[in-house]
Amino acid sequence: MxxxxxxxxxxxxxxxxxxxxxxxxxxxxxxxxxxxxxxxxxxxxxxxxxxxxxxxxxxxxxxxxxxxLAEKIIRRHRLAERLICDVLGARVEDSEAAACEYEHVLAEGITNSICTLLGHPRFCPHNKPIPEGDCCRSARDEVEPIVVSCDQLRVGESARVAYFSAREHSRLLKLSALGISPGITIKLIQKWPAYVVQCEETEIALEPEVAHNIYVWRTPAE
Ligand SMILES: [Zn+2]
Ligand SMILES: [Zn+2]
The missing domain is CATH 1.10.10.10 (Winged helix-like DNA-binding domain superfamily/Winged helix DNA-binding domain)
Known part of the structure; x- marks a missing residue:
């Protein structure tokens, strides 16, 4: 049922x-x-x-x-909106119709994975509350990797790239060309006067806005 x-x-x-x-x-x-x-x-x-x-x-x-039942549907819908806005870079106005499609196809397990990927967001892009899932509750109790933007890393910290926020399309395409792509581990080696990350053997300088649009899995310090 x-x-x-x-x-x-x-x-x-x-x-x-x-x-x-x-x-x-x-x-x-x-x-x-x-x-x-x-x-x-x-x-x-x-x-x-x-x-x-x-x-x-x-x-x-x-x-x-x-x-x-409604709570689950609303949760899927609002997480889909966040996914579509934050990761796919669509405008809030355009996210609605797509979210309506997603809410019917997202399975429970996938919903929690998306929630985790997005850092357990509490509000949808329209500022309406997203009902909590098991993943949100256990994230509070356990030390698990969380997704943060690259500029939130400490200098010297390494993290695996999760996704780019696609609003800055052309710049982010350049990142892929430089070897920064989801799944790759990068290390933040400097924040000032410019962000510099190390990716394999290469050091890459990033504009603050670009660093802010790279989301990474951070493993919290013990
Ligand atoms: Zn919404
Ligand atoms: Zn969650």
């Missing part, structure tokens, strides 16, 4: 969650915001499955079972 709810039900739960954040989850608003036809039948189905409850003022409330 949890993994195989219909897309229709998922869309309604998502709309209710989002509207509840603004305290405006009425039947009418749910119908206006969900990208599917919200028929009386559909609402009745969600109610009979114990996912939602509609009160006398026509306000829709998520019941615990519905909340649990």
């Amino acid at each position: 949890v993994d195989r709810i219909s897309e229709e039900i998922a869309e309604v739960l998502e709309a209710v969650w989002t509207l509840e954040e603004e305290d405006t989850a009425t039947i009418r608003n749910v119908a206006d915001n969900a990208p599917v036809e919200v028929s009386k039948d559909l609402i009745a189905r969600l109610s009979s499955e114990g996912l939602i409850m509609v009160d006398e003022q026509e306000h829709v409330h998520l019941l615990p079972k519905g909340r649990l």
